[in-house]
Amino acid sequence: MFKIVAKEKLTPLIHYLRVKAPAISQKAKAGQFVIIRVDEVGERIPLTLADWDAKEETITLVAMEVGTSSKKLGLLKAGDSIANLVGPLGLPSDIERFGTVVCVGGGVGIAPIYPVARALKHEGNKIISIIGARNKDLLFWEDRMKSVSDELIVTTDDGSYARKGLVTEPLKEVLQREKIDRVIAIGPAIMMKFCSLTTKPFNVPTIVSLNSIMVDGTGMCGCCRISVGGVTKFACVDGPDFDGHQVDWNIVFDRQKVYLEEEKQSLERWEACQCGKS
Amino acid sequence: MEEKPKSKLNLNRVEMPRQNPQVRAHNYNEVALGYTGEMAMQEATRCIQCPKRPCVAGCPVNVDIPEFIKAVREDNMEEAVKILKSKNALPGICGRVCPQETQCEQVCSLGKKGAPIAIGRLERYVADWDLGHKKQAASTELPKSTGKKIAVIGSGPAGLTCAADLARLGHKVTVFEALHTAGGVLMYGIPEFRLPKKIVQSEVDYVKSLGVDVQLDSVMGKLATVDDLLGSGYDAIFLGTGAGLPMFLDIPGENLNGVYSANEFLTRVNLMKAYLFPEYDTPIKIGKKVAVIGGGNVAMDSARCALRLGADQVYIVYRRSHAEMPARHEEAENAEEEGIIFKFLTNPKQIIGDDKGWVKAMECNEMELGEPDASGRRRPVVKAGSEFTMDVDIVVVALGTTPNPLIPSTTKGLDVTKRGTVVADEQSGKTVKDRVWAGGDVVTGAATVISAMGAGKRAAVAIHAYLMGS
Numbered sequence: 185m186f187k188i189v190a191k192e193k194l195t196p197l198i199h200y201l202r203v204k205a206p207a208i209s210q211k212a213k214a215g216q217f218v219i220i221r222v223d224e225v226g227e228r229i230p231l232t233l234a235d236w237d238a239k240e241e242t243i244t245l246v247a248m249e250v251g252t253s254s255k256k257l258g259l260l261k262a263g264d265s266i267a268n269l270v271g272p273l274g275l276p277s278d279i280e281r282f283g284t285v286v287c288v289g290g291g292v293g294i295a296p297i298y299p300v301a302r303a304l305k306h307e308g309n310k311i312i313s314i315i316g317a318r319n320k321d322l323l324f325w326e327d328r329m330k331s332v333s334d335e336l337i338v339t340t341d342d343g344s345y346a347r348k349g350l351v352t353e354p355l356k357e358v359l360q361r362e363k364i365d366r367v368i369a370i371g372p373a374i375m376m377k378f379c380s381l382t383t384k385p386f387n388v389p390t391i392v393s394l395n396s397i398m399v400d401g402t403g404m405c406g407c408c409r410i411s412v413g414g415v416t417k418f419a420c421v422d423g424p425d426f427d428g429h430q431v432d433w434n435i436v437f438d439r440q441k442v443y444l445e446e447e448k449q450s451l452e453r454w455e456a457c458q459c460g461k462s
Numbered sequence: 463m464e465e466k467p468k469s470k471l472n473l474n475r476v477e478m479p480r481q482n483p484q485v486r487a488h489n490y491n492e493v494a495l496g497y498t499g500e501m502a503m504q505e506a507t508r509c510i511q512c513p514k515r516p517c518v519a520g521c522p523v524n525v526d527i528p529e530f531i532k533a534v535r536e537d538n539m540e541e542a543v544k545i546l547k548s549k550n551a552l553p554g555i556c557g558r559v560c561p562q563e564t565q566c567e568q569v570c571s572l573g574k575k576g577a578p579i580a581i582g583r584l585e586r587y588v589a590d591w592d593l594g595h596k597k598q599a600a601s602t603e604l605p606k607s608t609g610k611k612i613a614v615i616g617s618g619p620a621g622l623t624c625a626a627d628l629a630r631l632g633h634k635v636t637v638f639e640a641l642h643t644a645g646g647v648l649m650y651g652i653p654e655f656r657l658p659k660k661i662v663q664s665e666v667d668y669v670k671s672l673g674v675d676v677q678l679d680s681v682m683g684k685l686a687t688v689d690d691l692l693g694s695g696y697d698a699i700f701l702g703t704g705a706g707l708p709m710f711l712d713i714p715g716e717n718l719n720g721v722y723s724a725n726e727f728l729t730r731v732n733l734m735k736a737y738l739f740p741e742y743d744t745p746i747k748i749g750k751k752v753a754v755i756g757g758g759n760v761a762m763d764s765a766r767c768a769l770r771l772g773a774d775q776v777y778i779v780y781r782r783s784h785a786e787m788p789a790r791h792e793e794a795e796n797a798e799e800e801g802i803i804f805k806f807l808t809n810p811k812q813i814i815g816d817d818k819g820w821v822k823a824m825e826c827n828e829m830e831l832g833e834p835d836a837s838g839r840r841r842p843v844v845k846a847g848s849e850f851t852m853d854v855d856i857v858v859v860a861l862g863t864t865p866n867p868l869i870p871s872t873t874k875g876l877d878v879t880k881r882g883t884v885v886a887d888e889q890s891g892k893t894v895k896d897r898v899w900a901g902g903d904v905v906t907g908a909a910t911v912i913s914a915m916g917a918g919k920r921a922a923v924a925i926h927a928y929l930m931g932s
Contacts, residue, residue: 207685221642227734227743228642252743268642270679399734399744402640402681403866404650404706405726411717416710421868435717438819442719446745453740 185265189242194324195317197249198292199258200234206241208271214299215277215393215425218243219401221268222256229253230398232370232424233272234295243271246295246324252450273401274424277391279303283365284310286358287333288351288379290371291317294325296393297370302332304368310334312364314354316371320345351375352382359386366391369428373436380428390428394419396439411435473576476505478583483799487769490654490737493796494558502587506534508572509579516569517581522916523623525549527566527581534584543592546585551626551669552619552915554593554661555648557586560912561790593664604673605632610929613638613696615682615869618646619911620902621702622669623918624925629672631926636696638680643733646704647903648911650733651725653763655770656793659732683868688876688898698897698925701884702918705863705903711755715813716859720747720821724756724764724860731767749856752776753824755810756860757787762794764858765802776802777852781809781829781842807831807842811849813857824852865904873898883907891921899925 190202208218217232235244249258260266277300285304289297294315305311311332316339317323323338323345330336337354338346347354351371358364359382367390369379376392383390396408396419403421410417411432417423479495480486486493497505509531517527526545533542546553562568562582570578610633614621617639625635643649645662670676682688688699708723710716727746730736734744752768754761757780768776778797780787783806787794798804807829814823828848831840870878875895877885884900886893891901901917903909 207680211685225735225742268679270640270642270681272684273681399726399729400641400650402706402868404708405729406708406710406723407726409717416717434819438719439717441819442747443745446739450740450743450745 185267186269187265188260188262191260191262194246195322197258198322198324199247199249201245201247201257201260202242203245203266203269204241205243205269205271208269209236209238209241209243212236212243212272213276214279214303215296216272216274217395217401217424218245218269218271219273219398220245220253220257220266220270222253222260223267226256226267227253228268228399228401230273230395230401230420230424232296232393232395233299235299246292248292251447252454255451255454270401274420275422277303277368277393277425279307281308284312284363286355286364286367287311287313288355288367288369288371288375289313289315289329290351290369290375291322293369293371293375293393294323294329297368298325298328298332300368300370301329305332312358313337314339314351314358316340316351316375318342350378352378355379355382359383359388364388367428368393373433373440376428377431377433377436380431380433384429391425392428392431393424394426394431394436395424396420396436397442410439471510471572471575472508473572475508475577475580476501476583478580483796483801486655487766487800490770492658493655496590497583497587502534502584503537505580505584506531509535510571512571514571516571517566517579520566520569522565522912523550523919525566525585530588531579531581531584534588539588539591539595542588546588547592547668550585550915551623551672552665553585554589554665555619555657556912556915557582557584557589558657558661559652559910560585561910563791565912589661593661604630607634608632608929610634610697611636611695612698612700612925612929613691614700614702615688616640616646616702616704616902616904617644617666617676618702618704618902618914619648620704620904620914620918621646621700622666623915624700624702624901624922625674625918626669626672627919627922628925629669629674631922633926633929634673634675636675636677638677638682640679640681641733642678644676644678646702650729651760651763653728653732653767654737655766656763681868683872688869688873688895692897697929698899700891700918700921700925701869701893701898701900701904702902702914703866703869703904704914705908706866707864707882708859709861709863710859711810711861713810713812715815715821718813718815718821719819720749720855721813721857721859724754724760724858725863727764727858728760728767731771737767737771746771747856748772749854750774751852751854752856752858753779753810753852753854754858754860755779756862757782757789758860758862759789759793760862761858761860762789762797762802764860766797766800768856768858769800769802773856777805777854778802779805779808779810779824779826779852781807782839783807783831786839805852809842809844810857814851821855821857822853824854824857825849826852863903863908865907869904881907889920890924891917892924897928
């Protein structure tokens, strides 16, 4: 059992959890993920690390309520425990001195881009960050991102805060404005696809972090397989970072939908059970 | 009924009752029901207690088979348990999944004249009797601690056996398991109806009762490397990480929705209990027409799971003929009885998807058998112009597995083959790296539960000799 030492809501549907995980906290690196199983009947779901603290022996997870598992996670409080927590999994992000790096975080993807931006900044890169959300209420960690960026651009889809529009618009402007050595985009698959399409004409290496459906997370099942440059890769062990220009996005989108019906059925059943409890 | 007078040599074994095929095809309860006390006694009585004891040599862990059978015959079950468990920490598992027909039973003296003694069934009977009588703890006498610490990586059959034997020799053993449950392939791979998970967990509990510490959720190579462990107080390490990486066909359409590796399909069903969805959260696609590609035990297990999930038609698609199938005869027979349709001499060419990215059909070639290949089996060759299409909506690829590179790729000084297996001495399991042993599928490639246990056992002997300085 892994104890939650702090928990808060970052937005109505996005939860921040700091979890006691001594061994993982010592080994974690930016870009890696963990697999959690909330309770004894739970699914195994991957969550990219949002932060860790080796001294405090904790890791930080940021999860958005989507299906049964993330809703169950949302109900837990400080002092409660998560049944299983495995990690750190996947290959760490490449952290080198590239020059100028644009870090794009969309929605809940703002959380995992934060440690990547921090590590790249620490390495001596100039960091231009672009973070976006659907509206003002869904935006979080602007302050954290500011603290690790030389420049921070914020967008909301509806214009309720900062600049109105999608993250790809300022991304394009930055690419036109100055020489960019690398772009890293983490967020919804559709956002990562369009960031990759935006950077392609500029020929700037673009890294995306794929959060496929997984079971074991150690290369055993192949559930998370995707196609990169025409070759099948497992997101769990070959990634989660991949070259966004080489990813076959249609396969990414299709494979995300495999269990849509079952996820809906599971959630409806769980919600009905919750009503019965209160 | 009139009882026949006992002949000196009874050439027919006592059949083990099984669930009716039509009924069991729709449930996850165990297929084989086990002997009753009377049946066990009757079967045990057939053993002629021959002085040559070929069965013992035929057993990879050298169980004293005639002795435990004698104890059953004398109705001294506690003694039978003691004899069995002194050599085999996982008898309930072995009694169910060992290929006895190619090991102990194959060399049984009775086999020359009739049916060999049903050693596996008797082993299972003794193990189940023990579980029913909760005597496990009593049969364990632990020696004084040697003060030596050993890390075992992987809690499958090789790791558990090695851990149990080392603990019984007085060493402090910690087993590291990546998944949330101990047992490895016994939990994620072999289905409930062939090996009930409560049997596995009881035998894991027995290993723990010997003082073995099992650390779950611990992915070695990530959380700590082999060198980290060697530097943090462990005197020796045993790698029993198995062969967990799935192989795919490498044909067009393999990434379509509805294509599973057998590992994923079985892990969802067995470990995650997707057959109980939505009580358990992990889903699985059931499918109307399911094609399982491959002819081994894993293919049989996948097909029989698909049937139990509720598929209308389940095919085994195998490129050679019935005679070359690597699956145990008993498992292929069980599958056939349950209504699995076998398509022999058939090889998939491509998987065809619909406009939404889902499997809708599979194009195959008919094959014919040519000259024997390196494995000694006749090589299947494509019949020209034999393409045909099967309508299917789920495809499960059960072509075999290779070792997970997580440990080899993070450990300096291990010798690894092109197939990804770790090189280790056949007898002792010693790798070329100081203080590191390995055994089971990580060394041999995918093989059987009992051969992995044999390797775990031999490594335990070698590790003990090394630690005690002899």
